[in-house]
Amino acid sequence: MNVGIIGSGGREHAICYMLNKSKKVSKIFCFPGNAGTDLIAQNVNLNPDNFSEVEKYCLEKDIKMLVVGPEKPLVDGIVDHFKDKPIRVFGPDKISSKLEGSKIFTKKICQKKNIPTSKFKIFESLNETLDYLRNSNFPLVIKADGLASGKGVYVCQNFNEAKSASEEIFNGKFGVAKQILVEEFLDGEEMSYFVVTDGKNYKFFGSAQDHKRVGEGDTGKNTGGMGCYSPSRLLNDLLDLKIKTKIIEPTLDAINEFGGVYKGFLYVGLMIKNNEPFLIEFNVRMGDPECQTILPTLNSDFMDILVSCSDGKLNQSNINFSNSKSICVVLCSKGYPEKFENNIQIKDLEKIKLHQNQNIFHAGTLKTKAGIVSNGGRVLNFVSTSNNFSKCRDEAINLIKKLNWRNGYFRGDIGYKVIKT
Ligand code: AMP
Ligand code: GLY
Secondary structure: OOEEEEOOOHHHHHHHHHOOOOOOOOOOEEEOOOHHHHHOOOOOOOOOOHHHHHHHHHHHHHHHEEEEOHHHHHOOHHHOOOOOOOOOEEOOOHHHHHHHHHHOOOOHHHHHHHOOOOEEEEOOOOOHHHHHHHHOOEEEEEEEEOOOOOOOEEEEEEEOHHHHHHHHHHHOOOEEOOOOEEEEOOEEEEEEEEEOOOOOOOEEEEEEOOOOEEEOOOEEEEEOOEEEEEOOOOOOHHHHHHHHHHHHHHHHHHHOOOOOOOOEEEEEEEEOOOOOOEEEEOOOOOOOOHHHHHHHOOOHHHHHHHHHHHHHOHHHHOOOOOOOOOEEEEEEEOOOOOOOOOOEEEOHHHEEHHHHEOEEEEEEEEEEOOEEEEEOOOOEEEEEEEEEHHHHHHHHHHHHHHHHOEEEEEOOOHHHHHHHO
């Protein structure tokens, strides 16, 4: 079967790599992909937000399955666009995607189904918000309702910080804001937990912990993710059961009650305290860099999983992961997440010899006549799997050192909570 992948990051290169290993997959197309996907698939320079154009191309090239990497096309309704068309789309429909597209929608589901999450209030005007904040204890978390590329969340230590966050949101920094969310601050340790669902059944799809801050020791500005380790050190059988029964099952029930059809990955962002899970957020896709970290440990045929989900037959499909540990270290452009330069050549990337347990997934890279150049903040993902986290990290970092890219920056401490030094 010919398959299309929507997106251009490390997550999508990892998806492309896994699909390329499947005997069920003939040709892979990426909309638009990067220099890494270009090695194993055909990159298509087409705006993936234009669903009709994508459809036309899929019909022309006999693409029978589309896998959607990022959230935006899902929230914009790509799955609904392809409903009743002869092309399967792996991802949740528009109603289900509100789990990521509207934090207030998710909070209302939590309320209705008694799902453990932080206490919250919703306000519709700046004055109302400020009145509430004046009489509040801090820290508090202020959130814009809609998609904000991970930037619409402010952890505020005092009234002044909360005031400026509220002003930014109501002044439209993340698009027109009719409502704002003020949340209790949860302390504990974060975990990313994944399931894949066909709308009726769901199965575990890995756990991980990412490092969002740019600096070592989890300091400095938030980024898209500087690295990740999997599995999370926090997961155990009892916690797993609580996450499923208290959070995932009631949520999928609520989506069904709303008339949504959820076929895809569900990313459950959790705060764990005393072995109790609290929902921070849902994402309606795989995480990035969690996807690059988890997928290399999957032993089952990835295409089989996608097809069985799309056909509502996930219960007939086996999902097996190896017992390996995995670490992904992200190499980004110097200056990221603030100002950085693009178009810097990355020499000799193809000369790096990889062992079977190692991968380099591209993110912000571009193939040009002059060779591969950087094209974004997060540029390459170095992944290594083994029976030992310390070995994984050493191997990933050794690969980065071999590449010796002069514009690169990476964190040397990814996975420090599971690696004793
Ligand atoms: P979100 O986009 O909702 O995942 O929020 C981004 C990050 O903000 C999370 O990964 C947490 O680190 C932090 N965060 C969000 N909500 C809370 C909360 N209620 N308490 C503590 N930290 C939070
Ligand atoms: N790793 C965070 C995210 O994908 O949103």
